[in-house]
Amino acid sequence: MAVFKELKKGALISLWFVFLTFPVMVIKVDPIARTVAWRWEKALYMAAGTFIVYFLVQFFMKKKATRQETNTDKEQHLSIIHRILQDPIQRNILLGVIAVAALLFPQFLSAYQTNVMTTALMYVVLGLGLNIVVGLAGLLDLGFVAFYAVGAYTYALLNLHFGLGFWTVLPIGGLLAATFGILLGFPVLRLRGDYLAIVTLGFGEIIRLVLENWGEFSRGPSGISNISRPGFFGIDFDLQASIIYTYYLMVLLVIFTIFVVNRLQDSRLGRAWIALREDEIACQAMGIDKRKTKLVAFSLGAFWAGIVGVMFAAKTTFVNPASFTFLESAIILSIVVLGGMGSIVGVLFGALILILMPEYLRALSQYRMLVFGVILVCMMVFRPQGLFPTIRRTYTFKKKPHTPCTDDQTANS
Amino acid sequence: MDYFIELLFSGLTRGAIYALIALGYTMVYGIIGLINFAHGEIYMIGAFTAFIVATVLSIYGFPVLAIVIIAGIAAVVWSSSYGYTLEKIAYKPLRYAPRLSPLISAIGMSIFLQNYILLAQTPDFLPFPKLIPDFAFMEPIAHIVGSTDLVILVTTVIVMVALTFIIKFTLIGKAMRATSQDRTMATLVGINVNRVISATFIIGSGLAAIGGLLIASHIGQINFYIGFLAGIKAFTAAVLGGIGSIPGAVLGSLILGLTESFATGYVSSDYEDVFAFSLLVLILIFKPSGLLGKATNQKV
């Protein structure tokens, strides 16, 4: 009986989808030749497809429900990565494996693969930067790409006009982006939640539009080409070598960023950010300077974006405003949320998945972005907290009073 | 003087379309506190449905009036259905999830819907049939205010009045207001919150479809990407007016439309959007919750 009911529900849902997709899927008009093509077979595919998908979803939901019933043990809920990271021996083994893999990656794979990986690593750092603003401090920023653009154009322009090298501009780009972070931060201090989101979005668009329109300054939409690649004590690399060199630079930058962000998270400032995210008023009541904390979050987040911007300009040797659209901000934000807000491991995986996926989905050619959208929705629906959510710091009181507290055990995660 | 009036009307027309889309954003936000990023896509789907239905009917030789009515109804029906289904798939499972998760789900949906139309139909621009005829009585002032401008403005006013009526006097409207004030309390007094949310999505999507139909017949072309920019602008307008407030969305949209129009007319269209966004930033600095938004004091 239950099976019959399920079948009926499935059939109704597929019928609904057939109706829903009817005009777009079935009818194809040619307004010039004035012909109508009725593609009825598509309705059939749609019905069958929906029916199957419905039962797959039901199956997974059931499985998820039963799994949740059986294991209530709290430890089990931690993802495998977190469990490994908590055990120092396993962690070292894992890090060793990753380090070796990262080091050998370009030796075994082609320059193209290395290039794609470099892009993915750039997004890791961007994600970590935005993670400070959104994940830790809880300030929703939809215009993060603006700082990325500031970094990229800083290098492009200084290189073009003054011939400054990559290493000189790297800190300048970061600092300039941080300054822009503060500039943006001041007016939006009072704003909350979604108002903040739209103002940051507007800020991002303004930066892009200025770059696009102010041709004398930025060369407008034609962009700036022939930017020098990163140098190494005056050695000029050819293409192959410089791709690999850039890759290694990026690996180092990722390690450095993870190190800094991890330390920041555990610092006084990091705790202030988390307090700010959880409850602004309570946070103020605890004596935290809200203005300063917010501004520092904005500028530190922007700093990383600026650094990656310089890397980006050096890697592609070409910048134009079209690379810094809202969609880019949305993707960086997706990385942070998909991975699990505030979680470094999460951002790492979020970036690798989101950036590498479309590259490897190229096999699907035109269905690439469609599948990308579906995956984004599915990941959120089935794991709304993100892939590797942060573990909330908990302080367990032990029964025996003489046991020393083990807080720093969890703090390392 | 003529120039000023021309710019005024082109700004109002633009504002009216923004308003039709912005209402969807603001209503959904008012009820469940979510930025429905896929709303622009609903507007695009409305325009596409209208395009398909209208072209088919005109090929089969229906009279223009019948085409307008049937295409309009089809656009509203299908857009609303998409809005309803969208909520069930992408937002309902996330109702108690972390605040940003539905936002990402919405971005995913937006990408999906764009590519769905691109693949099922075409990536090319398509000519939208001329649904609004040139009225003879408008001819003397056609160089200032076109027939389509007039139809857009009149339709928008009618739709606004109807919406106000629904919100103020019908049962579902009352339920919506109650839900937006306090969802838990609304449940306690016996309101089916799920149904209210569905109704909000249906009404918001229907309005967007009307906007899509009107603007497509105004500029005479559509493609799968028209929803993105329109969606962002309408969202900006909704925030400008105070997100969650229905009169605010209309006011914000008109201000945004007029700003863009006058900025183009008297300054330069190069910086049209810069003006629009700068205005937004300025207003929010002085009124952090938008023009007509309620300034809520956070309590501890």
Add this chain to the structure above:
Amino acid sequence: MKFTVSGKFLSTAACVMLALSAPALSMAGDTIKFGIAGPHSGDLASYGLPSAAAAKLVIDKVNANGGIKGKKIEILQEDDVCKPEIATNTATKLVSSGVEVVLGHICSGATVAAMPIYKDAGILVMSPSATSDELTYSGKYPNFFRTIAPNAAQSPAMVDFAINKLGFKKIAIVHDKGDYGKPLAEGAKAYVEKSGKGQVVLFEGITPGAMDYSAIVQKIKESGAEVVVFGGYHPEASKIVSIMNKKRLKVKFVSDDGVKDDTFIKVAGADAEGVYAAGPQDNSANPLALKAKEEHKAAFKSDPGAFYEGAYAATVVMLNAIDKAGSTKLEDLKKVLQTEKVDTPVGAVSFDEKGDAIGVGFSMYVVEKGKYVVVK
């Protein structure tokens, strides 16, 4: 200090890697690898797919006749969706898979971004469509050639037509702020000012994809312009002409190659009538162009799309150069390209020092009864 040490190590590692991979790169295979790059998916796919089709048709023919000097030609096709940052990946992928010549890219921005990568690898690139002046005039890319005339030739063609042929003085120049339209518009403005025969009464950029262009149309009207010169693509152009008609504005519309596309006429419908556009010179009398068109019809049962002839010509020219030079080395190929005239669908083509095709220019077209016809 730690950093420099690891940097040294890395660069050593990189050099070792390079030494290992170098033989693999220069080892000539038993096929000639022919790269095709351009937008093959997304909203600009209609600009890129016809070129890929043209190359395939030519190469299939050559392969059926036994290839070049016994070697078959192998096609490697990569999508760049017209985005500069993706184009660099595309180029890297092509280079690392060992292509010897590349047809592409299609969009100027993407081409400019990708060129340094090909240049470093010493690979000949020929585009049927990238019109950016920088590609040839800057002298930065000795490996770049194209079978389309550059913007530097297009803006004067448009302006000369508006001033000399149509006899207008007051010109409004509008562009779409894009990497194609804006330089074109700037070139047109400079040319008008230099010629001294006309006056630019308005110079404005519009936001592509915006909902409506009523305000800019009013502004054109207010400026008292007699003719609009537009730099950009067809979606914006068709919106502008349709609103101009709605506002009963009787101003001529002269536009560029991005508008000389049948989609423009399809979308703008009756509003398109009387619109002028510059386009690659008329080849309809060229028997080779007709033959290329027939081949496309036979293979795909449809009319070829944008840049088809140019891509066909580029493929023919490149294969001829490989054949004559007997190698795929850039220097050898260049010598052939610059000395030898080859009959192609776009005329008998050879190339100048900069890499622009000699004898390829622009014709002006006008929309008459739903078709682009050459203005005599």
